[in-house]
Amino acid sequence: xxxxxxxxxxxxxxxxxxxxxxxxxxxxxxxxxxxxxxxxxxxxxxxxxxxxxxxxxxxxxxxxxxxxxxxxxxxxxxxxxxxxxxxxxxxxxxxxxxxxxxxxxxxxxxxxxxxxxxxxxxxxxxxxxxxxxxxxxxxxxxxxxxxxxxxxxxxxxxxxxxxxxxxxxxxxxxxxxxxxxxxxxxxxxxxxxxxxxxxxxxxxxxxxxxx
Amino acid sequence: xxxxxxxxxxxxxxxxxxxxxxxxxxxxxxxxxxxxxxxxxxxxxxxxxxxxxxxxxxxxxxxxxxxxxxxxxxxxxxxxxxxxxxxxxxxxxxxxxxxxxxxxxxxxxxxxxxxxxxxxxxxxxxxxxxxxxxxxxxxxxxxxxxxxxxxxxxxxxxxxxxxxxxxxxxxxxxxxxxxxxxxxxxxxxxxxxxxxxxxxxxxxxxxxxxxxxxxxxxxxxxxxxxxxxxxxxxxxxxxxxxxxxxxxxxxxxxxxxxxxxxxxxxxxxxxxxxxxxxxxxxxxxxxxxxxxxxxxxxxxxxxxxxxxxxxxxxxxxxxxxxxxxxxxxxxxxxxxxxxxxxxxxxxxxxxxxxxxxxxxxxxxxxxxxxxxxxxxxxxxxxxxxxxxxxxxxxxxxxxxxxxxxxxxxxxxxxxxxxxxxxxxxxxxxxxxxxxxxxxxxxxxxxxxxxxxxxxxx
Numbered sequence: 001x002x003x004x005x006x007x008x009x010x011x012x013x014x015x016x017x018x019x020x021x022x023x024x025x026x027x028x029x030x031x032x033x034x035x036x037x038x039x040x041x042x043x044x045x046x047x048x049x050x051x052x053x054x055x056x057x058x059x060x061x062x063x064x065x066x067x068x069x070x071x072x073x074x075x076x077x078x079x080x081x082x083x084x085x086x087x088x089x090x091x092x093x094x095x096x097x098x099x100x101x102x103x104x105x106x107x108x109x110x111x112x113x114x115x116x117x118x119x120x121x122x123x124x125x126x127x128x129x130x131x132x133x134x135x136x137x138x139x140x141x142x143x144x145x146x147x148x149x150x151x152x153x154x155x156x157x158x159x160x161x162x163x164x165x166x167x168x169x170x171x172x173x174x175x176x177x178x179x180x181x182x183x184x185x186x187x188x189x190x191x192x193x194x195x196x197x198x199x200x201x202x203x204x205x206x207x208x209x210x211x
Numbered sequence: 212x213x214x215x216x217x218x219x220x221x222x223x224x225x226x227x228x229x230x231x232x233x234x235x236x237x238x239x240x241x242x243x244x245x246x247x248x249x250x251x252x253x254x255x256x257x258x259x260x261x262x263x264x265x266x267x268x269x270x271x272x273x274x275x276x277x278x279x280x281x282x283x284x285x286x287x288x289x290x291x292x293x294x295x296x297x298x299x300x301x302x303x304x305x306x307x308x309x310x311x312x313x314x315x316x317x318x319x320x321x322x323x324x325x326x327x328x329x330x331x332x333x334x335x336x337x338x339x340x341x342x343x344x345x346x347x348x349x350x351x352x353x354x355x356x357x358x359x360x361x362x363x364x365x366x367x368x369x370x371x372x373x374x375x376x377x378x379x380x381x382x383x384x385x386x387x388x389x390x391x392x393x394x395x396x397x398x399x400x401x402x403x404x405x406x407x408x409x410x411x412x413x414x415x416x417x418x419x420x421x422x423x424x425x426x427x428x429x430x431x432x433x434x435x436x437x438x439x440x441x442x443x444x445x446x447x448x449x450x451x452x453x454x455x456x457x458x459x460x461x462x463x464x465x466x467x468x469x470x471x472x473x474x475x476x477x478x479x480x481x482x483x484x485x486x487x488x489x490x491x492x493x494x495x496x497x498x499x500x501x502x503x504x505x506x507x508x509x510x511x512x513x514x515x516x517x518x519x520x521x522x523x524x525x526x527x528x529x530x531x532x533x534x535x536x537x538x539x540x541x542x543x544x545x546x547x548x549x550x551x552x553x554x555x556x557x558x559x560x561x562x563x564x565x566x567x568x569x570x571x572x573x574x575x576x577x578x579x580x581x582x583x584x585x586x587x588x589x590x591x592x593x594x595x596x597x598x599x600x601x602x603x604x605x606x607x608x609x610x611x612x613x614x615x616x617x618x619x620x621x622x623x624x625x626x627x628x629x630x631x632x633x634x635x636x637x638x639x640x641x642x643x644x645x646x647x648x649x650x651x652x653x654x655x656x657x658x659x660x661x662x663x664x665x666x667x668x
Contacts, residue, residue: 014420057466062416099313101303104412151544151581152314180498180522181544189549198463 004042011043012050014060016067023071033078040071044115052200058108061199065111088119090210091141095123095132097156102149105179109145109199116203118210129156133163136173143206146192148179157190174209176202212386219389221610223282224450227391229608231452231491231537233513233571236608239563239600241593242282242539244393244454244493244518245579247314248547248589249274249284257314257582258306262291264376268383275388277586280593283393284384286451287377289315293369296362298349299666301408314582322346323409325418328425331409332432336626339663343409347666370662394454394493396445398437398485399668401430401477403458408667415459419469430477435623436664438484442622443661445490449613452493452516453485461498461520470503479509484623486514489616495578499523508535521545521577529566539573541566542592547576547584552591559595567600574600627656 007026010018026036047064050056092113096106103125110120121139123131136144144164146157157177164170177187178196187195196202212220229236251257253273255266271284291304303309303316322343323331331338345351350362384390399407405426406415418426445453459465460474482492492515496504499522507515512535519528519540528538541562546555559574566572574596580589631649635641641648 016421051463057463057469059416059419059465059469062413063420066413066417099310101316101318104319150314150316151548152583154545154549154583180520183521183543183545185543185545185549189545 004046005039007036007039008043008046011040011064011067012046014047014063014067016070019067019071020074023074027074027078033075036071036075040068041115041117044068044112048112048115048200048203051198061108061112062104065108068111068115087117089117090143090206091119091121091139092143092145092206093121093123093132093135093139093141094145094147095127096125096147096149097153097160098126098128099156100148100150100153101125102147102179105149105199106145106147109147109178109202112199112203113206116207118203118206129160129163132160133167133169136164137167137169140172142173143176143209144173145176145178145196145202145206148177148182151181154181154186154189157186157192161191174205176205178202216386216389220385220391222606223389224391225606225608225610227282227393227573228450228491228611229606230571230573231493231513231516232608233534233537234608235570235602236606237601237603239567239596239602240282240573241280241596242393242573243575243580244283244285244495244539246281246285246393247582248580248584249278249281250288251582252277252586256305256312258291258304258311261289261305261315264290264373264380267376267380271380271384271390272388275384275390278589278593280597281390283391285393286381286395286454287397290373293366293373296350296365296369298351298362299347300349301347317407319411319413321411321414323405323414325410325414325422328422328429332425332428334626335432335436335664336628336660339667340628343667344663347408367662392446392451395451396441396443397454397456397668398441398481400455400457400460400474401433401437401481402426402460402474403456404433404437404667405429406459412459416464419465419473423469423473426473427477430473434477434480434484435625437481438488438623439625439657440661440664441485442488443658444665445485447614449489450611452491454493454495455482456495456497457500458497460503461496461500461522462502464498467502471506475503475506479506482510482515486511487617488620488622489613491515494518496520496523497578501527504528505531507532510536513537516573518575518578523577525562525566529572533569533571537571537573538566539575540577541574542576544577544579544581547588547592548581550585550588552585552587555588555591556595559592560599563596563599570602625660627653627660629656631656 007022010022023036051061094106094110096103110122113120121135123135161175175192176194176196177192182195184195194205196205226236226240227242230240250260250270253270255270259266301318305311305313305315327342350359441453460470465474485492494515495518497520501523507517515536517536517538519525519538521543525541532538546558631652634652
């Protein structure tokens with residue numbers, strides 16, 4: 001990876017003040033918002049790397065998402081319509097399955113995926129089977145991520161995968177499951193392609209799928 | 212209580228207490244803490260169980276008759292009616308805002324603002340009454356309405372009704388079924404009390420970076436309040452451990468450094484204070500505590516039972532904690548819900564031969580026995596323990612029953628809303644025995660504070 005810019009570096013170090021200061025300077029200097037986002041995404045990738053290396057933990061991931069959100073709020077007025085979907089690496093559909101309203105893990109995954117350049121279609125929590133299938137069909141996403149915090153959702157995840165089969169699109173989409181009660185045994189039971197032990201693993205699998 | 216039931220009760224309790232104390236037992240205890248399966252096994256749905264307390268005794272009887280090898284059952288659970296009375300808005304409940312057969316769920320949220328730390332630190336009682344409760348009780352949206360006053364009256368009545376139900380159930384379990392309780396009384400770690408109910412996960416994780424010293428001060432302020440509050444609900448005879456479900460101490464929420472600076476010191480203080488008051492503690496280590504659980508070696512040996520969750524490595528837990536504290540667990544949610552009896556049997560055999568081989572071990576799921584456990588898997592777990600988990604014919608251990616705290620023990624100094632001094636001034640000159648009036652005043656003041664404080668847990 002090329003040397004990080006000052007802004008990306010400040011983000012990796014979670015230096016909130018420095019990040020906001022640099023963003024303001026860049027905007028004042030007329031730098032396009034998309035360039036600033038690109039630098040931030042490099043910073044987010046650096047944060048993901050530190051998590052992978054066991055240097056950072058969830059508290060750092062959540063705090064970095066907070067800083068990024070503040071940056072995005074600052075950039076919002078400067079973004080053009082045409083900027084929104086530029087240079088997407090691919091689409092990932094995400095959601096917490098029916099009956100389960102937990103969203104912390106899913107939101108962390110969404111932040112990291114966005115940081116890695118993916119377009120994330122987040123269906124939220126308590127997502128019915130049909131909504132998953134419809135959205136995968138509509139967007140042509142090659143990756144579907146399902147999140148669960150409660151063990152009663154195993155059959156729900158299986159239902160979604162069966163519905164993908166019935167819709168004839170199972171072989172077009174890679175299904176990843178994640179969340180505390182998931183493991184390889186659960187992956188096998190529900191018929192998913194991968195079990196991601198943490199958010200960074202989920203992002204890495206998505207990168208593999210989209211090449 | 213018939214002699215045979217009494218003997219059965221003592222045998223189970225002795226086995227459970229001895230295992231926690233790291234003393235020899237006749238076999239590995241079958242003593243899950245949060246046995247959700249037991250509640251729904253007899254066929255009641257989640258809503259019936261949460262709203263109609265009369266269903267429990269029936270459910271307990273059926274469960275114990277079919278699985279008599281189980282050594283303990285849990286005491287209490289979330290109860291719908293009192294939440295409805297107050298408009299308590301932090302849970303979704305089955306049959307109310309979830310389908311009747313889905314388990315209850317906590318709604319994440321920020322219920323304390325970052326600028327309110329200093330108020331909490333100065334006086335937790337004031338913070339709870341003035342800031343927290345109006346956010347979580349919908350009936351307090353209009354604090355002057357007749358409805359809000361009546362709601363509190365009803366809640367007090369409901370609490371008494373509920374306490375009587377729990378007492379009746381405990382007596383039924385002990386006297387009719389010979390069944391001890393897994394735990395009695397619940398308390399959170401100070402960090403979790405702040406993280407779960409007050410700041411919310413996002414809020415606390417931001418505070419870890421922006422204002423860690425406020426977290427430390429707030430946790431410190433919560434320590435005596437948490438201890439006093441749970442001592443009001445714990446077993447007066449000190450037979451059963453106090454339950455501590457621990458949430459954010461798991462990997463990878465906090466770094467080991469953050470854990471050591473923010474999470475562990477106030478938790479250790481609470482646990483030590485409960486041990487000093489003559490209790491044992493059952494801590495439910497939710498998630499993977501692998502990098503952090505060695506800290507439990509710092510507490511007195513054989514005083515804490517640690518539930519190891521599915522994502523934690525129980526073999527490693529035994530290596531790190533063996534000889535210090537008893538551990539429980541071994542089967543994951545998926546083993547019990549989607550596994551086969553053969554698989555469960557093999558796994559329990561493995562557990563008996565490894566983590567269980569020299570005691571200090573209790574078979575359980577990962578902190579709980581899930582609602583959707585297949586009955587044949589629970590049965591396979593028991594049968595495998597009977598076959599592979601035996602150490603001898605008898606448990607030689609004296610059952611611990613202590614109505615009194617250790618000599619010289621004093622409760623920590625905590626807050627109440629209206630201390631006696633305030634009331635005394637209102638009365639003016641007291642004509643008779645001040646102590647008589649004061650004792651009653653303080654008892655109810657303490658009960659009321661404990662009750663309100665309980666809503667942050």
